[in-house]
Structure formats: C-alpha cells, structure tokens
Amino acid sequence: MATRRVSALATLLLAASAATASGHQPAPAARSPLAPDPSLAVIRPAPDFSLTDPSGADVRLSDLRGRVVLVSFIYTSCTAACPLLTQRMAVLQTRLTEAGLFPAQVNFVSVTVDPDRDSPAVLARYAQAFTANPPGWRMLRSDRDRLGPVLASYDEWTRRLPNGDIDHPARLHLIDRAGRVREIYSLGLFDEKQALLDIRALLREPR
Amino acid sequence: MLRRVVLAAMLVVLVAAGAVFAEVCLSPYVKRLAGPEKFLYISAVDADGKDNDFLAVVDVSLPSPTYGRVVNTLSLGSAGNEPHHMGWTDDRTKIWVGTLLSKHLFIVDVAADPAKPTIVKTIDDISALTGLHGPHTYYALPGRMLLTFLSSADGNPPGGMAEFTNDGQLIRVIKNPAESPYAYDVAIKPDVNRMITSSFTPLRNYRKPLPQWDMKDGGNTLLVWDFKERKVLQTLVTDPVPLEVRWSVKPGKAHGWTNSALGDSIWFFAQGKDGKFATKKVADLGKGCLPADLRQSPDDRYLYVSCFMKSEIQAWDVGTPDRPRLHDTVVAGVSPNMMHVTGDGKRMYVTNSLLSTMDYSEKFWVRLVHIGPDGRLKIDPFFDVDFTKFPSGSARAHDMLLN
Numbered sequence: 001m002a003t004r005r006v007s008a009l010a011t012l013l014l015a016a017s018a019a020t021a022s023g024h025q026p027a028p029a030a031r032s033p034l035a036p037d038p039s040l041a042v043i044r045p046a047p048d049f050s051l052t053d054p055s056g057a058d059v060r061l062s063d064l065r066g067r068v069v070l071v072s073f074i075y076t077s078c079t080a081a082c083p084l085l086t087q088r089m090a091v092l093q094t095r096l097t098e099a100g101l102f103p104a105q106v107n108f109v110s111v112t113v114d115p116d117r118d119s120p121a122v123l124a125r126y127a128q129a130f131t132a133n134p135p136g137w138r139m140l141r142s143d144r145d146r147l148g149p150v151l152a153s154y155d156e157w158t159r160r161l162p163n164g165d166i167d168h169p170a171r172l173h174l175i176d177r178a179g180r181v182r183e184i185y186s187l188g189l190f191d192e193k194q195a196l197l198d199i200r201a202l203l204r205e206p207r
Numbered sequence: 208m209l210r211r212v213v214l215a216a217m218l219v220v221l222v223a224a225g226a227v228f229a230e231v232c233l234s235p236y237v238k239r240l241a242g243p244e245k246f247l248y249i250s251a252v253d254a255d256g257k258d259n260d261f262l263a264v265v266d267v268s269l270p271s272p273t274y275g276r277v278v279n280t281l282s283l284g285s286a287g288n289e290p291h292h293m294g295w296t297d298d299r300t301k302i303w304v305g306t307l308l309s310k311h312l313f314i315v316d317v318a319a320d321p322a323k324p325t326i327v328k329t330i331d332d333i334s335a336l337t338g339l340h341g342p343h344t345y346y347a348l349p350g351r352m353l354l355t356f357l358s359s360a361d362g363n364p365p366g367g368m369a370e371f372t373n374d375g376q377l378i379r380v381i382k383n384p385a386e387s388p389y390a391y392d393v394a395i396k397p398d399v400n401r402m403i404t405s406s407f408t409p410l411r412n413y414r415k416p417l418p419q420w421d422m423k424d425g426g427n428t429l430l431v432w433d434f435k436e437r438k439v440l441q442t443l444v445t446d447p448v449p450l451e452v453r454w455s456v457k458p459g460k461a462h463g464w465t466n467s468a469l470g471d472s473i474w475f476f477a478q479g480k481d482g483k484f485a486t487k488k489v490a491d492l493g494k495g496c497l498p499a500d501l502r503q504s505p506d507d508r509y510l511y512v513s514c515f516m517k518s519e520i521q522a523w524d525v526g527t528p529d530r531p532r533l534h535d536t537v538v539a540g541v542s543p544n545m546m547h548v549t550g551d552g553k554r555m556y557v558t559n560s561l562l563s564t565m566d567y568s569e570k571f572w573v574r575l576v577h578i579g580p581d582g583r584l585k586i587d588p589f590f591d592v593d594f595t596k597f598p599s600g601s602a603r604a605h606d607m608l609l610n
Contacts, residue, residue: 033400035435041379043351044372155350155373157300157318169238169298171349184350186236186297189397194435 038198040182046175047153051111051140054124059138061109062179068106068202069175073156073168075114076126081170085187086110090130092192093137103136106199113151113158113168115141176202230550231456231503234347235397238299240550244609246321247556249573250290250304251594251602252563258599260288262304262315262324265573265592275590281324283313289563292606294345296352296373302608303352305342308414310334312342314375321610328375334360337369337380341410344392351378355393355404362410366390387442389426394452395434399461399478402432405449417565422469429465429476431484443486446470451501455528462528464510466498473510475529490523490531499544499561505552509534509582513543515561520546520576522584537584539576541568547607553578560603571595571604
C-alpha cells in the first residue's frame with residue numbers, strides 16, 4: 001500500500017512537472033530571474049560521512065570528490081516537502097543527463113532521516129518511483145547511532161510529530177568538486193533551472 | 208488512497224506556491240509558525256545603561272494564566288550594548304540578537320524550551336571578525352544568516368553585509384559601494400532574484416543624542432542587487448533615510464515599498480518591463496511623522512506605519528500598490544516604533560523604543576492592536592506590558608519575534 005502511494009504520488013508529481021515544463025513560456029530576457037554567473041562563496045567544508053545504499057554497499061561522500069554533489073535529507077513517507085524536493089531533483093537529473101553531465105560529473109545523494117521506517121527495500125522503491133539513476137543518485141541510510149552525527153554535522157534535526165510525520169529542515173547542499181559546501185537551497189524556493197546554472201558555474205572552476 | 212494522494216498533492220501545491228497568508232516581514236526562507244503565537248521575544252535595552260541588557264519573553268498564549276506578562280528574561284551579560292533588531296535562523300530554532308553600541312552578537316536557542324531561551328554562542332567582537340560595526344537586519348538564508356551593518360569597524364561609512372553559517376562562522380563580507388556607503392535594511396525576493404538594501408546613518412552619528420545628529424550624514428538610496436550574483440545593478444533615489452524594505456508578498460510580483468524617515472513619506476519601487484527598477488513617492492505621511500517602522504498585512508492589502516514623533520499608527524490601503532490610501536489610524540501610546548503582525552493578520556504587537564539616543568518617552572511598553580476584517584485598527588485595552596518595572600528598573604522595548 002505504502003509503495004503504491006509513493007509511486008502514485010511520484011507519478012503525479014513527475015507528470016505535473018512535465019506539464020509545467022511543456023507549458024512554460026520563457027520570460028523576457030530582461031526580467032529573467034536566473035543568474036548565469038552566480039556568486040557561490042565557500043560556506044564550509046562538506047562534512048564527510050559514510051552511509052549505506054539499498055544494496056548494502058557503503059558510500060563515502062569523500063569518494064565522490066572530483067564531482068559536484070547535491071545532498072538532500074528526506075524521508076519516504078513524507079507527503080509534502082520531501083516528494084516535491086525529490087521530484088525537483090528528478091527534473092534536474094533529467095536536465096543534467098541531457099547535458100551529458102550526469103552521472104560522470106554530477107552526483108546526487110539523498111539521505112533518509114527516518115531509518116526506522118525507510119528500510120533498504122523501501123528506499124529502493126522510492127528511488128525507482130522517482131526514476132533515480134542509481135549510479136549517480138544514491139539513496140542512503142544507516143542506523144540511528146551512525147546517522148545522528150551526520151545529521152548534526154549538516155545542521156539537520158528531526159522532530160516526530162503526533163501524526164507520524166517528521167519535522168526537519170528541508171534543505172539541499174551543493175558541494176563542489178573540492179568537497180566544499182557552496183550553496184544551500186530551501187525546498188520551498190528551490191529552482192532546478194538556477195541549480196543547473198550553479199552546477200555549471202562550479203564545473204567551470206579550475207580543478 | 209486516492210484521497211490521500213490528492214491531499215498530498217494539494218499540500219505540495221501550497222508549499223510550492225508559497226504561503227500567502229503567513230507571517231510577513233520575515234525572510235521568506237524562515238519556517239512559518241504552524242499555529243497561533245505562544246511567546247513574544249523582545250530585545251530590551253536597560254534604560255539608564257547601568258544594568259545588563261536582556262531578552263524578554265512575554266506569554267502571548269491566550270488560554271495561559273500568565274497571558275500578557277513577562278515570564279522570563281535572558282540577561283545578555285553586560286550593559287550598554289543597545290540590543291536592537293533580531294532575526295530567526297531559517298529553521299526557526301535560533302534567534303540572532305545584535306547590538307548597535309557594542310560589538311557583541313548573541314545566538315540564542317529557543318528550540319529546547321521556547322519559554323526559556325539560552326545563549327548558545329556569543330561573538331565578542333563582530334567588528335574584528337567582519338570589519339563592520341552595528342549589525343542591523345538579520346535575514347535568514349537557507350542554513351545561513353545575512354546581516355546588514357550600519358558602519359565600518361571604525362564607525363564611519365561604508366556599511367555593508369556579512370554572511371554567516373547558522374552557528375556563527377563567517378562566510379563572506381560585502382561592503383557597500385563607495386558612492387552609496389550608507390546601509391540599513393535588506394529584503395530578498397527570491398522568485399525574481401532581486402535583493403534591495405536601504406540606507407540610514409552610521410555609528411559616528413547615531414551614537415550622539417538626537418539634537419546633535421548631522422541630518423545630512425545619511426543615505427537617500429536603495430540599492431537593487433542581483434541576489435544570486437551579490438552584485439549591485441541599480442541605485443535608486445528616494446527622500447532621505449529610506450528604512451524598511453517591504454516586497455509585495457505575492458509570488459512573482461517585483462514591487463514593494465519603503466518608508467523615508469526624514470521625508471515623512473512612503474516610496475514605491477517596482478520593476479518595469481525592461482527589467483529595471485524605478486521609484487516614486489506615493490504617500491505623504493504628514494509633517495513630523497518620522498515613520499520608524501513599516502509593516503504589511505499577509506494579504507498584501509495594507510501597510511502599517513508607526514509615526515514615532517506623531518505617536519500614531521497609520522494603516523494604508525495598497526490594494527492599488529502605487530496609490531496608497533490612508534485607511535485608518537490608531538494611537539497606541541507615545542512614540543510607537545516596532546510593530547509585528549501575526550501570521551493570520553489579525554493582531555499587531557507594538558513597542559515604543561527606537562534607539563536610546565532618540566527616545567523621548569520615559570514610559571516603555573508592549574501593546575497589542577487588533578486588526579479587523581475591514582482592516583480597521585483597535586487597541587486592546589487589556590494587553591499592556593509595562594517595561595518600567597523590572598528589578599533592574601526601566602527597559603527600552605524594541606524589536607519583537609513571535610514563537
């Protein structure tokens with residue numbers, strides 16, 4: 001039932017985003033809100049972590065050094081913020097793939113903040129529902145003891161609500177090829193078109 | 208199941224559209240309150256500067272037996288700081304409290320116990336860290352704080368901005384351009400990628416008693432920035448000392464308003480079809496108003512102006528954004544200054560200290576104005592928090608945040 005629900009929601013969101021994309025009329029250039037040359041200061045070194053993907057393999061963030069990495073914190077039974085965030089990442093994955101940048105130069109990492117309910121099987125189904133391309137987009141989890149310090153190092157926290165939902169900051173962290181956090185996005189105002197420009201800007205930087 | 212999916216999708220759409228009926232005059236990146244406010248945090252300056260400044264906590268939960276009373280104070284550990292404005296981090300767990308006369312900056316946790324805030328970090332010398340002095344506006348970015356500063360470290364122009372991680376690590380400093388060196392407020396409209404900053408006066412001026420101020424030592428400009436590029440695109444001219452920057456809360460709308468303190472006026476700014484912004488004076492507030500604060504209703508219909516010198520609060524109908532119409536006035540007491548409108552738009556808390564060098568009333572308070580469905584303002588006769596009777600004596604109540 002849960003799987004069907006996630007799949008239905010993912011389908012609905014992906015279809016909605018496709019409709020939006022096809023119906024979008026480019027704004028006049030002078031009013032375009034996009035910034036092709038963003039100023040992305042070094043916010044801090046990206047805290048390293050090692051978590052487990054649905055196949056049981058350990059994935060260490062620092063092993064992705066040399067690529068631009070987008071890190072999100074989600075949980076799969078979330079019905080509002082997380083699926084929208086993941087859907088937008090899916091749209092960005094498509095655009096990056098079309099540009100030949102994904103997965104060779106850009107990777108995504110989504111970490112569940114709810115390891116009790118998000119088993120490896122649940123995470124695998126979630127990835128499938130949102131068409132995550134596994135070589136470049138890893139869904140990660142671990143037990144709470146290992147996860148806690150990872151969340152804290154990214155200024156993430158969780159608070160279980162009476163209805164079973166989990167309150168947590170819905171942020172995405174953009175990490176450059178040298179392993180430094182260069183942008184943090186909020187879900188509500190995340191624009192995958194600008195994120196694509198941000199990623200391109202980081203890829204233009206000398207190694 | 209279908210019902211749940213539809214409900215979920217509706218939720219998603221609401222999130223994506225942005226909360227139109229939500230707290231305004233906060234950074235759009237700040238998490239909004241899920242329900243009615245329970246606590247009101249107030250920055251408080253010891254009135255005679257001899258005792259420690261503090262953060263006051265007022266119980267504003269209507270069913271509470273201590274409703275309308277100060278239920279806690281958090282000492283800032285020293286006197287003479289002039290704690291002024293405050294700001295939420297994006298996740299609404301911490302409040303940044305800065306000072307205009309000292310170099311201290313305090314990061315206060317309110318997540319562990321909202322009734323009993325605690326200082327989790329003090330930056331002792333913000334000027335040494337940033338090269339700037341007098342943090343004014345605390346504007347949340349995702350995982351970060353953007354602060355404006357009124358002066359350079361020596362108390363002279365130029366002011367500027369600095370960005371920090373939520374735990375207080377400096378990320379970068381951006382000084383005002385030499386031709387527009389005065390700084391004050393900042394507000395960002397992410398959906399149009401524009402940021403606007405305004406201009407006040409530096410420490411060398413505001414630390415003196417008001418009669419000694421050089422009224423020409425202040426700005427009359429708004430700077431329009433490309434937010435993502437952190438680059439000034441335009442300099443707009445207004446009457447002297449444009450203070451608050453209030454963007455329209457409607458998604459995609461690239462217009463807003465500012466209050467000119469010395470021009471006794473409201474100015475409208477808007478982006479034209481060519482992408483460039485222009486300003487025009489759209490409201491005369493009456494000579495001697497000195498509009499100290501400017502707030503908005505959550506439906507974008509009204510602006511609220513506190514006339515610090517005329518001791519009245521004005522509500523302006525901005526249904527037609529560039530043609531404000533005076534809708535109502537109310538007298539909350541002498542020298543109203545900061546206002547804070549609730550997320551439902553039905554209540555507005557008011558304080559009456561501006562700056563220790565500018566205050567002319569010796570009675571300090573926090574009061575409540577009810578806002579009717581017709582936009583009319585009415586003082587709550589039963590809500591009156593007296594700020595003259597603390598164990599340390601009288602305290603100047605300034606900025607407010609709700610939790």
